[in-house]
Amino acid sequence: MKGTVFNIQRYAIHDGPGIRTTVFLKGCPLKCYWCHNPEGIKEEVEIIFRMEGRCLNCGDCQDACPQKALKREDGLLLIDEKKCCKCGNCVTVCPTGALEMVGQKMTAKELLNEIEKDSIFYEQSGGGVTFSGGEPFFQPEFLAKVLKLLKERSIHVALDTAGQAPWEHISELLQYVDLFLYDIKHLNPQKHEKGTGLSNELILGNLEKLAGSGVHIIGRFPLIPGFNDEEENIFKTGKYLNTLHINQVHILPFHGLARGKYKDSASLFKEIVSPTAGDVEKTREIFASCGLKTRIGG
Ligand code: SF4
Ligand code: SF4
Numbered sequence: 001m002k003g004t005v006f007n008i009q010r011y012a013i014h015d016g017p018g019i020r021t022t023v024f025l026k027g028c029p030l031k032c033y034w035c036h037n038p039e040g041i042k043e044e045v046e047i048i049f050r051m052e053g054r055c056l057n058c059g060d061c062q063d064a065c066p067q068k069a070l071k072r073e074d075g076l077l078l079i080d081e082k083k084c085c086k087c088g089n090c091v092t093v094c095p096t097g098a099l100e101m102v103g104q105k106m107t108a109k110e111l112l113n114e115i116e117k118d119s120i121f122y123e124q125s126g127g128g129v130t131f132s133g134g135e136p137f138f139q140p141e142f143l144a145k146v147l148k149l150l151k152e153r154s155i156h157v158a159l160d161t162a163g164q165a166p167w168e169h170i171s172e173l174l175q176y177v178d179l180f181l182y183d184i185k186h187l188n189p190q191k192h193e194k195g196t197g198l199s200n201e202l203i204l205g206n207l208e209k210l211a212g213s214g215v216h217i218i219g220r221f222p223l224i225p226g227f228n229d230e231e232e233n234i235f236k237t238g239k240y241l242n243t244l245h246i247n248q249v250h251i252l253p254f255h256g257l258a259r260g261k262y263k264d265s266a267s268l269f270k271e272i273v274s275p276t277a278g279d280v281e282k283t284r285e286i287f288a289s290c291g292l293k294t295r296i297g298g
Contacts, residue, residue, distance in 0.1 A: 003106055003139050003142030005103065005111060012130065014298035015132065021128075021130070022130045022160075025131060025139050026103045026134050030135070030196040033196075034269060034272055036257070038261050047088075049077045055098040066089065068083065069085075088101050108149055135162055135164060137170065157177050161180060161183065163203040181298070182217050184219055184220070187233060187237055195224070211246060217244075221287070241292060253275050
């Protein structure tokens with residue numbers, strides 16, 4: 001059994017204590033319009049055309065494709081997902097890196113080997129490994145296998161989750177997770193659905209059960225102007241975390257670095273304006289007034 005991993009980031013210092021390796025698992029049930037990693041939403045491996053001025057229009061990729069899955073239309077290279085067998089030939093022959101294969105299939109043991117390469121840094125810094133995504137619980141069996149191997153090696157595990165998963169998937173893994181980094185995107189179910197595609201009912205229910213289990217949780221609040229930045233919502237979120245005895249929140253201000261990943265002109269991402277330093281500080285103050293320890297960034 002293999003999982004699909006789309007990035008392994010070493011020497012991370014924002015996703016939990018110490019120096020960490022962050023593993024990004026592919027697949028997510030939500031579709032947040034501000035997502036910084038939209039390439040992590042689909043579970044399957046994808047070939048992505050990142051034109052961004054890199055394509056020479058040489059046609060080498062089309063010549064190398066055994067499935068005739070590539071065609072050019074209005075200057076864009078289109079990939080027929082139904083025909084593409086993910087052989088990667090097009091990526092290999094592309095001289096400029098305009099094409100990219102996102103995601104690789106790995107066994108739990110293969111992933112463990114990658115993680116263990118940095119064990120010395122975990123030991124020296126009090127770090128470990130963080131699972132992010134996508135949504136880590138979107139691949140529950142694979143995640144369970146890796147977490148069990150990590151537990152045997154006493155490697156600290158943090159799980160960065162949006163909480164949209166059956167409670168059984170979460171509860172089964174509680175004993176293998178040292179820290180949950182839990183996203184709260186909006187407390188209002190209708191607004192949550194508008195921004196992410198799904199209501200927050202399951203997410204909040206899971207968080208309440210998780211908090212009741214006594215596991216260490218840090219709340220994460222993505223600050224998205226025009227979506228969840230009203231003072232009232234921030235205050236209610238802070239109070240809500242407080243009632244669950246969660247005493248720390250990370251504020252993750254929106255930034256536009258992923259803008260190039262959104263080619264669709266209808267995408268709402270391009271309309272989001274990054275919060276100012278003053279907006280971020282105001283958010284921090286509101287959370288602090290609710291008795292929470294705050295941190296800007298993960
Ligand atoms: S991955 Fe293979 S099948 Fe898919 S578009 Fe590239 S060359 Fe064609
Ligand atoms: S091989 Fe690369 S540079 Fe050449 S046409 Fe294909 S995407 Fe463009």
